[in-house]
Amino acid sequence: MSFPRIAAICCLLAAALFLAAPASYAADKTKIGVIAFQMSSETHARTAKAAEKAAKALGWDVTLLNSRGSLTEHAAQLENLIQAKVNGIVVCMGKPVQFDGQFEAAKKAGIPVITVMSGTSPHTLFEITVNEYQVGAQAALYLLGCLNYQGNIMAQRFESHVGCRIRGKLLDVVLSENKAVKVIGNHTMARTKSWREDVKNGMEALILKNQGKFQGIWASFDAQAFIIDDILSQQGIKKGDIALVSIDGGQEVFRRIRDPKSLMTATVAIPFEIMGEKAVESMDQILNHGKTKEDLVQGPYMLLDAVLVDKNNVPEEGKWPF
Numbered sequence: 001m002s003f004p005r006i007a008a009i010c011c012l013l014a015a016a017l018f019l020a021a022p023a024s025y026a027a028d029k030t031k032i033g034v035i036a037f038q039m040s041s042e043t044h045a046r047t048a049k050a051a052e053k054a055a056k057a058l059g060w061d062v063t064l065l066n067s068r069g070s071l072t073e074h075a076a077q078l079e080n081l082i083q084a085k086v087n088g089i090v091v092c093m094g095k096p097v098q099f100d101g102q103f104e105a106a107k108k109a110g111i112p113v114i115t116v117m118s119g120t121s122p123h124t125l126f127e128i129t130v131n132e133y134q135v136g137a138q139a140a141l142y143l144l145g146c147l148n149y150q151g152n153i154m155a156q157r158f159e160s161h162v163g164c165r166i167r168g169k170l171l172d173v174v175l176s177e178n179k180a181v182k183v184i185g186n187h188t189m190a191r192t193k194s195w196r197e198d199v200k201n202g203m204e205a206l207i208l209k210n211q212g213k214f215q216g217i218w219a220s221f222d223a224q225a226f227i228i229d230d231i232l233s234q235q236g237i238k239k240g241d242i243a244l245v246s247i248d249g250g251q252e253v254f255r256r257i258r259d260p261k262s263l264m265t266a267t268v269a270i271p272f273e274i275m276g277e278k279a280v281e282s283m284d285q286i287l288n289h290g291k292t293k294e295d296l297v298q299g300p301y302m303l304l305d306a307v308l309v310d311k312n313n314v315p316e317e318g319k320w321p322f
Contacts, residue, residue: 030287031061032280033081036092037074037118038195039066042223043248043272047092047116050276058284069193071098078102082109088283089113092276093161096121112286114279117270119162120300125286125293128275130306132163135268136170138308139247142266143216146243149178151215154185154206156199156224164220167247171218185210189224199227207231219246222253222267229256232263239263248272249309249321257314266310271322275304 032055036048048064055062063081067074074094081089082105089111096103096119103123106113113124120127143153155171158164175181187202189195207228217232219225225246232242242263246253249269256264282302285291296302307313307321315321 029059029061030055030088030284031063031084031086032088032090032283033063033065033077033084033086034090034092035065035067035074035077035081035094037067037094038069040069041093041195042250042252043117043221043270044093046250047272047276048090050273051090051092051116051280052276054277054280055283058280067094069195071095075099075102078106082106082111085109086111087287090276090279090283091115091118091124094118095160096124112283114283116275116279117163117272125282126297126300126302128278128282128302128304129163130270131303132166133170135163135247135270135306136167137174138268138306139167139218139245139266140171140174142308142310143218143243143245144174144178144181146245146265147181147215150180152182152184152210152213153216153218154187154203154210154214155183156187156189156203156217156219156228158189158220158224160189167220184214189220196223196227199224200231203228204231207235211235214242216243216245219244222246222248222250225264225267226252226256229263233261237263249307251318254309254314255317257309257311266308269307269309269321271304271306271320274322278302278304 034048034051036044039045052062052064065077067077078099079102089106094115100121103113103121107123115124115127117129157168185206187206189198191198217228219228225244229244239260243265244263245266247268249267253267256262282296309321
């Protein structure tokens with residue numbers, strides 16, 4: 001065979017290898033799905049977007065999905081990700097009890113699932129969360145401190161999310177040992193799709209009914225408190241007249257705590273972005289570095305720290321207390 005012909009064949013082989021390389025790379029690329037139950041909720045969006053950003057920084061293919069508060073859509077999205085044979089799934093603020101069948105299917109397919117602020121399932125690896133019992137106690141005790149442990153409060157609850165439910169139970173435990181503080185009005189958020197309207201209608205009615213009779217309001221998460229804050233402000237109530245305490249943390253609640261026109265008093269800030277990043281970091285350790293679940297966490301929960309934020313330690317705009 002002549003040298004020119006050998007050279008031509010080598011060039012063709014090199015070109016073929018070059019063209020095949022991207023396809024091979026794409027085939028080996030880690031693919032994950034990130035599902036947020038309700039992206040209209042700031043915390044769901046913050047967590048999911050942080051996970052998406054962290055995964056893309058690793059060069060992964062990411063499918064970011066929003067269930068829009070729909071149980072049916074949430075189930076379908078989990079099933080679609082399993083059918084797509086992703087390498088892993090991160091679920092933000094999901095509902096493992098309702099979707100145990102989908103998590104079991106993911107486990108059978110060899111797809112690890114890490115949940116964030118959702119609760120656990122026997123079929124998921126673990127949950128990244130804060131100690132909701134500690135968080136609930138911090139918020140309740142701070143509110144009672146604002147009232148000097150006497151007076152009347154109202155509560156905006158949410159029973160369908162395990163974390164919010166625990167927070168409400170801790171409020172009840174604290175109140176059971178401090179009888180001088182009474183709950184004169186409760187509203188429980190029932191809807192997830194139209195939750196803002198639900199909270200607005202429920203709390204407007206309670207505030208009108210109990211006008212002048214309460215000194216504090218407890219909300220199970222910040223976005224509920226924003227709606228309550230706006231209602232109170234529109235009624236001419238000033239900062240300091242009513243103590244308004246909730247849980248989650250974020251730039252909007254920090255802004256309101258700094259704002260002299262807002263009634264927002266304090267929040268227990270949860271590191272949602274860090275949770276999303278931690279989910280991807282943990283998934284990377286399991287998928288690409290040979291780690292097991294037991295190497296990363298003992299038991300079903302990976303607990304991160306939360307920080308109570310009020311006027312004394314509220315961060316400047318764009319900063320975080322973590």
